[in-house]
Amino acid sequence: MFALCIKTKNFHWHVSGPHFHDYHLLLDDQADQIFATTDAIADRVRKIGGRTLRSIGHIARLQRILDNDADYVTALDMLAELREDNQRLTVRLRHTHALCEEHGDIATVSLLEQLVDEAERRAWFLFEATRRERSWRMAAGTRDRGP
Numbered sequence: 238m239f240a241l242c243i244k245t246k247n248f249h250w251h252v253s254g255p256h257f258h259d260y261h262l263l264l265d266d267q268a269d270q271i272f273a274t275t276d277a278i279a280d281r282v283r284k285i286g287g288r289t290l291r292s293i294g295h296i297a298r299l300q301r302i303l304d305n306d307a308d309y310v311t312a313l314d315m316l317a318e319l320r321e322d323n324q325r326l327t328v329r330l331r332h333t334h335a336l337c338e339e340h341g342d343i344a345t346v347s348l349l350e351q352l353v354d355e356a357e358r359r360a361w362f363l364f365e366a367t368r369r370e371r372s373w374r375m376a377a378g379t380r381d382r383g384p
């Protein structure tokens with residue numbers, strides 16, 4: 238979640254182009270939402286006796302969302318990459334959901350359902366925010382993928 242949060246902030250800070258304002262605000266909202274999940278998850282982990290993240294180094298060792306340190310990324314590529322990252326996140330959340338169901342941890346199941354809904358909402362917004370531009374790209378022969 239921290240890696241996705243920082244990547245979303247990274248793109249919020251570095252996005253450019255004709256839709257700068259809209260994308261800048263969209264990514265800020267999404268980064269805020271992702272950041273808010275980190276405390277809910279960590280608190281839940283502590284409630285069931287687990288240990289949480291302790292440092293940036295710890296985050297880096299457990300990171301699954303890949304960084305994007307490129308000097309320049311187009312706005313469309315930023316949104317497409319985040320959409321895929323959020324979709325991958327929902328897959329992992331679903332696996333965790335199944336595990337928690339097996340163990341009868343209904344409160345974590347409930348939290349995970351909320352996190353899946355939020356990640357799917359982010360992926361939806363990222364998809365729809367670029368639909369028209371992607372249509373133009375497709376007309377020019379560039380491949381496109383749905384949400």
Ligand SMILES: [Fe+2]
Pocket residue numbers: 249265
């Ligand atoms: Fe900002």
